[in-house]
Structure formats: C-alpha cells, structure tokens
Amino acid sequence: MTSLTHQRAGTRAxxxxxxxxxxxxxxxxxxxxxxxxxxxxxxxxxxxxxxxALTTLPLLAFALLSxxxxxxxxxxxxxxxxxxxxxxxxxxxxxRSTGTVWTLYVGTAVIGMGIxxxxxxxxxxxxxxxxxxxxxxxxxxxxxxxxxxxLASIAVVPLATVWGWQPALLAFLVLxxxxxxxxxxxxxxxxxxxxxxxTPPHGRKxxxxxxxxxxxxxxxxxxxxxxxxxxxxxxxxxxxxLSAEQAGSxxxxxxxxxxxxxxxxxxxxxxxxxxxxxxxxxxxxSGVALMGFQLAPQLAFAWATLFxxxxxxxxxxxxxxxxxxxxxxxxxxSLSGMAQCVGYLLAAVGPMAAGWLHDLLGGWQIPLLxxxxxxxxxxxxxxxxxxxxxxxA
Numbered sequence: 001m002t003s004l005t006h007q008r009a010g011t012r013a014x015x016x017x018x019x020x021x022x023x024x025x026x027x028x029x030x031x032x033x034x035x036x037x038x039x040x041x042x043x044x045x046x047x048x049x050x051x052x053a054l055t056t057l058p059l060l061a062f063a064l065l066s067x068x069x070x071x072x073x074x075x076x077x078x079x080x081x082x083x084x085x086x087x088x089x090x091x092x093x094x095x096r097s098t099g100t101v102w103t104l105y106v107g108t109a110v111i112g113m114g115i116x117x118x119x120x121x122x123x124x125x126x127x128x129x130x131x132x133x134x135x136x137x138x139x140x141x142x143x144x145x146x147x148x149x150x151l152a153s154i155a156v157v158p159l160a161t162v163w164g165w166q167p168a169l170l171a172f173l174v175l176x177x178x179x180x181x182x183x184x185x186x187x188x189x190x191x192x193x194x195x196x197x198x199t200p201p202h203g204r205k206x207x208x209x210x211x212x213x214x215x216x217x218x219x220x221x222x223x224x225x226x227x228x229x230x231x232x233x234x235x236x237x238x239x240x241x242l243s244a245e246q247a248g249s250x251x252x253x254x255x256x257x258x259x260x261x262x263x264x265x266x267x268x269x270x271x272x273x274x275x276x277x278x279x280x281x282x283x284x285x286s287g288v289a290l291m292g293f294q295l296a297p298q299l300a301f302a303w304a305t306l307f308x309x310x311x312x313x314x315x316x317x318x319x320x321x322x323x324x325x326x327x328x329x330x331x332x333x334s335l336s337g338m339a340q341c342v343g344y345l346l347a348a349v350g351p352m353a354a355g356w357l358h359d360l361l362g363g364w365q366i367p368l369l370x371x372x373x374x375x376x377x378x379x380x381x382x383x384x385x386x387x388x389x390x391x392x393a
Contacts, residue, residue: 012129014182014185015129015186016130016137016140017182018179018182018183018186019122019125019126019137019141020140020141020144021175021178021179021182021183022082022086022118022122022141022179022183023122023141023142023144023145023148024144024145024148024175024178024179025086025089025114025115025118025175025176025179026115026118026119026122026145027145027146027148027149027255028145028148028149028151028152028172028175029089029092029093029111029115029172029175029176030055030058030108030111030112030115030230031149031152031153031230031251031255032149032152032153032156032169032172033054033055033108033169034055034153034230034231034232034233034234034235034251035153035156035157035234035244035247035248035251036156036157036160036165036168036169037051037054037231037234037235038234038235038238038244039160039165040054040104040165043165044101044104047355047359048355048356048358048359049352049355049356049359050355051355052231052232052351052352052353052354052355052356053105053351053352054104054105054108054231055227055230055231055351055352056348056349056350056351056352057105057108057109057112058108058109058111058112058115058116059112059223059227059344059345059347059348059351060109060112060344060345060348061109061112061113061115061116062112062115062116062119062340062344062347063340063341063342063343063344063345063347063348064116064341065113065116065117066116066117066119066120066337066340066341066344067337067338067340067341069081069116069117069120069121069197070120070121070124070193070197072084072117073121073124073192073193073197074192074193077189077191077192078121078124078125078128078189078191078192078193079183079186079187079188079189079191080187081117081121082117082118082121082122082125082183082186083180083183083184083186083187084117085113085114085115085117085118085121086114086118086176086179086180086183087114087176087180088110088111088113088114088117089110089111089114089115089118089175089176090114090173090176090177090180091107091110091114092107092108092109092110092111092112092113092114093107093111093169093170093172093173093176094107094170094173095107095110096108096111096169097166097167097169097170098166099166114176120197120340121193121197122141123138123197124193124197126138126141128191139262139263142259142262143259143262143263145259146255146256146258146259146262146312147256147259148175149252149255150252150253150255150256150259151252152172152252153248153249153251153252153255154248154249154251154252156168156169156171156248157244157245157247157248158245159171161245197336206331206334206335206338206391207338209391209392211325211384211385211387211389211390211391212325212335212338212391214381214384214385215318215321215322215325215335215339215385216335216338216339216342216343217378217381217385218279218283218314218317218318218321218378218381218382218385219315219318219319219321219339219343220339220342220343220344220345220346220347221283221346221374221375221377221378221381222283222286222311222314222315222318222343222378223315223343223344223346223347224346224347224349224350224374225286225290225311225350225371225374225375225378226311226315226347227347227350227351228350228351228354228367228371229254229290229307229311229371230251230255231351231354232351232354232355232358232364232367233247233250233251233254233293233304234247234248234251235247235364236293236364236368237250237251237293237297237300239363239364240293240297240300241297242297242300250300250301250304251304253301253304253305253308254304254305254307254308255308256308257304257305257306257307257308257309257312258308258309258311258312258315259312260308260309260312261282261309261312261313261316262312262316265313265316265317273388274386274387274388275317275320275321275324275382275386275388276382276383276384276386276387277383277386278313278317278386279314279317279321279379279382279383279385279386280379280380280382280383280386281379282309282310282313282314282317282382283310283314283375283376283378283379283381283382284310284375284376284379285306285307285309285310285313286306286307286310286311286314286375286378287310287372287373287375287376287379288306288310288372289303289304289306289307289310290303290307290368290369290371290372290375291368291369291372292306293307293368294364294365294368294369310375314378314382317382317386318339318385321385321386322335322336322339324388325385325389325390325391326390326391327390327391331391335391353367354367354370354371357370
C-alpha cells in the first residue's frame with residue numbers, strides 16, 4: 001500500500017511538473033520577441049506596421065483556434081493534443097529563426113497556434129487531476145508563465161548581442177523540448193476535456209446577453225492594451241533614450257509584475273459583495289501607467305511595475321467574471337469561448353494599429369494616449385461587468 005501511495009504521489013508530481021513546463025511555453029516564445037524587434041526590423045527593413053504584425057499573428061491564432069481547441073481534444077485526447085501543441089510551438093520557434101522573412105511570419109503564426117490550444121486545454125487538465133486544489137495549481141502555472149516570460153525578456157537582448165537575434169530566439173526551443181520530454185509518459189492516456197473547456201460559441205444565446213458582452217469587452221480591452229505594450233514597450237523605451245538592455249529588463253519587470261496579483265487578489269475578492277470598483281480601479285491603474293510612460297519616461301521602472309500590476313489584476317478579474325457571471329458550466333464554457341474569440345480579435349488589431357499610428361505621426365505619444373483612453377474605457381465597462389448578477393442566456 002505504501003509503495004502504491006508513493007507511486008501515485010510520484011505520478012502526480014510528474015504531472016504537476018509537466019503542467020508547469022507547458023505553462024512556461026504560453027508567453028515567453030511570443031513576449032521574448034519584442035526586446036529584439038528593433039534588430040529584426042532592421043535586418044529585414046520592415047516598417048513599424050509590418051513589425052507589429054509579428055505580435056498580431058499569435059493573437060489571430062488565439063482568436064480563431066481557441067474556441068475549437070476542445071474539439072481536437074475530444075477527437076484525439078487531452079494529453080495527445082497538448083503534446084501536439086508543444087510540437088507546434090517547437091516547430092514554430094525553429095522556423096522563425098531560420099533567417100527569411102516568410103519563415104519569420106509563418107513560424108510566429110505556428111507558435112501562436114500551439115499556444116492557443118495549450119492555453120485553452122491546460123485549465124481543463126488542472127480541473128481533471130487537481131480538482132481539490134485548482135486555485136493553487138492555477139496560481140502556480142500563472143506564476144510559471146510570468147516568471148519565465150520575464151526572464152526571457154531580460155535575457156534575450158544580451159544573448160542577441162553575443163550570438164545575434166536568430167540564435168537568441170532559437171534558444172527558446174529549450175522550453176517546448178523540456179516540456180515534451182516531461183510529457184511523454186502522459187501519452188498513454190486519452191482523456192476527454194472537462195465540460196468547462198471553451199467550445200465553439202456560435203449560435204448560442206450567450207451572444208445576446210448584454211452582461212456577456214460587458215465581460216467580453218472587459219477582457220478584450222485588457223488584451224488589446226496588454227499586447228500593444230508587450231509588442232512595443234522596448235521600442236518605446238529605447239526611443240525615449242534607454243538602452244536596449246534597460247528596455248529589455250523593464251519589459252521583464254512588467255511581465256513579472258503581472259504575476260503578483262495572482263498571489264494577492266483571491267483573498268481580497270472573497271471579502272467584496274461585488275467587484276465593480278475593483279474592476280474599475282485595476283483598469284485605471286494601467287491607464288495611469290500608460291500616461292506615465294509618455295509624461296515621465298525617466299520613471300519607467302515605476303510605470304512598468306504599475307502597468308504590470310494593473311494588467312495582471314485586470315486579466316484575473318476578467319477570467320473570474322466568466323465563472324461569477326454564469327449559472328452553470330455550460331454557460332461558462334460558452335462565455336469563455338465568446339470572450340476569447342472576440343477578445344483576441346480586438347487584441348490582434350492593437351499592435352498593428354499602434355505601429356501604423358507611430359509611422360503616420362512619427363512618435364509614440366498618440367498610441368500611448370490612445371491606449372490610456374482604452375484603459376479608462378475598460379474601467380467604465382468594469383463597473384457594469386463587476387455587478388453581482390448572472391447572465392440570463
């Protein structure tokens with residue numbers, strides 16, 4: 001009996017390590033590119049708008065593929081689908097670093113496809129195998145996402161200085177390879193996704209619910225602002241006079257700060273009767289930070305930290321609203337699919353639009369002020385999405 005208990009504990013530990021390694025792949029391969037985006041842009045003589053497409057492509061993959069990821073798991077099994085998603089991330093990283101323009105864009109899109117599937121299915125896996133500790137395990141993989149992405153942003157510029165940007169980006173291959181090696185024993189299983197996994201929402205009544213649209217816009221505006229900042233912050237900071245190394249480090253600080261609310265927000269929310277002012281406040285924090293980057297760039301460390309805290313808390317609240325504002329798992333799955341599809345489509349427009357405005361106006365002032373306006377708009381939407389009511393869809 002003791003031997004069997006130890007075996008089960010070892011299996012669960014290996015599964016948890018596998019989950020954390022998968023989580024490590026869900027941001028870093030995308031967010032590690034912006035610190036060297038200037039080098040990439042110069043290497044291929046890309047316009048700012050064309051460079052912004054490198055941030056847009058993964059978001060389009062998230063929007064188009066996320067609602068249908070559960071269908072892949074239903075056909076091939078949760079474990080095998082996650083393994084295939086990791087293979088796609090690895091292939092995309094390798095392809096992106098081969099040195100031609102077309103492989104740069106195709107590889108980036110393939111990375112987005114792999115992350116989209118993993119992003120949807122990983123919570124289903126946690127619900128299946130760690131149902132008694134969902135919050136703890138979710139917090140752990142969110143922390144793994146943030147920490148690895150932050151370290152990648154800090155390290156990629158020094159690596160590019162020594163090796164060049166292509167080998168520096170190729171170094172990210174270690175992340176999916178480590179996860180694949182740890183995930184191999186799970187291929188013996190073929191499990192269906194949980195009922196709460198996002199499914200295609202088309203034709204569902206949820207699309208006619210005003211509250212569902214408020215939750216969707218609250219999440220979508222956060223994603224739009226976050227990915228504009230993720231894509232352009234290093235160039236914004238270098239244009240303001242910081243070195244590439246300093247900009248990369250602050251890019252990492254900002255991502256690390258997004259993980260902090262996950263450790264603190266849960267106990268606070270449990271004490272609130274509703275989340276209206278919490279939702280408005282965290283969105284407004286991002287707006288203040290965005291204005292700060294424009295008005296006082298010498299305080300960039302403070303603004304990067306403040307933006308990370310606000311954006312991280314905004315994201316967590318938006319995800320929590322999916323469960324809080326629905327009455328059952330079926331509604332939650334439909335709202336999750338709707339929010340991801342629409343939210344990431346909104347976010348996909350952001351980086352290219354910001355790059356286009358930069359090229360048109362010759363600076364970052366208007367893009368930053370536009371992002372601040374979106375953040376304050378999200379604060380208003382949050383007052384509606386944060387009400388203690390349920391969708392009637």
